[in-house]
Amino acid sequence: MNEKNELHNRNLHISGLLNEEKVDIENKKVDIQDEKVNIENILSEKSSDFSIKTTVHIHRLFDRFGFDEVFGRSAVMELIEMKSSGASKLIYNLVQADIIEPVSGYGKGKYKFKK
Template identity: 35%
Template sequence: MFRKAEITEKFMKNIKIIFVECGTEKVFGQTNVMEWLLCSKSKATNVMNAMKAAGVIEKVSGLGAGKYKFIEL
């Protein structure tokens, strides 16, 4: 999945940090990613876009805009 989406090693590291924080059950958003990676809003957006492109997260409805969770494989 990650190779197909051309995810870099740095993004892989960041995605792993996010996954460790929330697993497949916890819903997260951009603010959470910013907190966990200690990064800017734009970097959090880039990481989330990479995860969407790789198909490892899915949008969650009913909890507000921009909420996602990891897909169980």
């Protein structure tokens, strides 16, 4: 993931302050997030033969925007670091593959992932 996190012992210490309060988990139900969406299943359902590079771009877009956020060409350009023509072509291919859909009410050229 190209993260450059320094893992020094001095930063990884956990103080004893966390042990002061006991938590009763037997009587409480833990609210766990809904099942994570597997974008691979969505891509395979759409039966599109995307290259590995395009699939990585789709994953990055989905991780950033998900099903609920609306995005446009400029957001794709910034996130994937590509030029406008490449971003437009990617968006066009995703619309043709029925993976994203145009959204009205946000201005021209806005899209979101289809559920």
